[in-house]
Amino acid sequence: MSFAARNPSVLIFLSVLALFTLLVTVMSEAIGTGLVSTSFVKILGKTLCLALVAVAMDLVWGYTGILSLGHFAFFGLGGYMIGMWLMYERTHEIAAAALAEGPIPPTEAEITAAIGNQIFGVVGSSDFPPVWAFADSLTLQLALVVMAPGLLALIFGWLAFRSRVTGVYLSILTQAMTLALALYLFQNDSGLRGNNGLSGLQNLPGVDAPQSHVSLWFFWASALALGVGYVFAAWLVGGKFGSVMRGIRDNEARVRFLGYSVESYKLVVFTLTAMIAGIAGALYYPQAGIINPAEIAPIASIYLAVWVAIGGRGRLYGAVIGAVFVSLVSSWFTGGQAPDVPLGFYTVKWVDWWLVVLGLSFVLVTLFAPRGIGGLFDLVTERQPPERHGANLGPDAGSLREKEASQ
Amino acid sequence: MSTLLEVSGVSVTFDGFKAINNLSFSIGHAELRAIIGPNGAGKTTFMDIVTGKTRPDEGRIVWGGKSRSLLNMSEARIACEGIGRKFQKPTVFEDQSVQENLLMALKKDRGPLAVLFYRPQAADLERVRALAEEIGLADQLYRKSGELSHGEKQWLEIGMLLAQEPRLLLVDEPAAGMTSSEREHTTALLIEAAKTRAVVVVEHDMEFIRRLNCRVTVLHEGAVLAEGSLDHVTRNQDVIDVYLGR
């Protein structure tokens, strides 16, 4: 059987994604009717990036049973890596243009000093920290988009999995990792502008096109990345590697006694998904325009887990649905668009109450609809999980229970 | 007959409780052996030690013709060396089909990269089908194994063990919860398997042991109490006292 025939959901997903991309394009301000504003194109593009990182989260949690609460660190790291090049090149343009007005043409050293002043003035410095060594090379920074998160994941994963840290302890450790990274980046001497973060990322160096066009390009790129990432993920979980992943989730000791090195597999999945998260972040932050350390606060990674849980873990489209649905609803409520609800004695302001609603729905979904929104599709396809009399699918707290296992 | 596995002077202590006490055991290349003993005698712990799940406090475990020590190997490594294990509770991957379970167990390169690009060849599928035939699950290949009956799960697990092509098979209470006809099938499977490899069966049921018709090792309080034919050990006064006389 061909790949598409074995995975009809992949074909459906790609069609929906293509249709959606086309629809947004013909309604965009840049080349369409203008029904969809540029800022909304950016929101949609960012949402696709969140869907991609949710797919990565589903691979690591929903399929392999590792409840990582640190994948947003990799997402942010990817954003920082591309942000460095964007900011450097953009500042280079501006500095070179400003100096060119002078009576004598500036030297390379003068330009570099001007860029340094411009970028690091806010943290009271003007020297380039060593981490900016490759900032002038798009190729190298693009490589770092996957290498930096990948390397961090590799080192962290190697330490954690080798000592067989599992379940809730691993989750806590991943939270500590993302917290440590955020705290480090908050420092002014971290070399990445402390809490100012990197800004002006929406401007593409060397490109004169208006934001309406740039936003559409990034939207397309995000859709492409999500499509490719989705197909890759489906290919990964559809083969024997996926069998081993699900085996590890359900009973890792048994997988070990089959002769598979569980630690290596976990490390591969953890690192691979960190790289995917890095790519998603590198597409997200140019659309957001700014990245700062608050983006990788521990809560961000927890949201990621909530999206996947609400969407339905252990199925790829569930992760996408969860990320898209929750993040869009979330930005509607917190963006002040949702009308307040006057109760007479108290007015419910959604900006304040949205988190409560989200937390509550997370608890309710976990308790009563563990298959998440994606579970609704089972009503159509009548996919039935095996009857297991409520038994746990695996030995860890992080593994799925009967009702949740669906693939 | 040369020995395949030689365990000598092994002890394990759990929180001050000596679960295995100076145990010695050995088995040849194509031998069927039954281990019996009361609950808590240390039978499962013995398997844990051989498969690398539990590290012994002292003693030696020597494996294969090259006499390698198993003590420093990981569980996965020991499994790749050719020691397969069936757990007391049937543990198959219930969320996956019978075919997927068997394919995962099939003796192939276990490295992540090789597995990533692995696509089942016709020969592999044929082998899986033959195994399914042997364990009586040929017409259930595409069913999720979670839907199988208790006995069928036990067989699937035995099938997965055979797929691994191990040189030593450790089987923990295979007949528990089986009907008598299922037991007969299981006996036949094990006797057949022992023709080409070493098989160690832990079992409570005397009838089952009798049908295996093999050498018996009696374990008690973490040490070997008696060893020999079933008739020989059942005549042993110590054995009668601690186990059969109850």
Ligand SMILES: Nc1ncnc2c1ncn2[C@@H]1O[C@H](COP(=O)(O)OP(=O)(O)O)[C@@H](O)[C@H]1O
């Ligand atoms: N991980 C462990 N921690 C503490 N005690 C254990 C552990 N595993 C086994 N034991 C104890 O060791 C003894 C032997 O257990 P086991 O090998 O399971 O016996 P059985 O012969 O019934 O399979 C029992 O008393 C059991 O309680």
Ligand SMILES: [Mg+2]
């Ligand atoms: Mg036992």
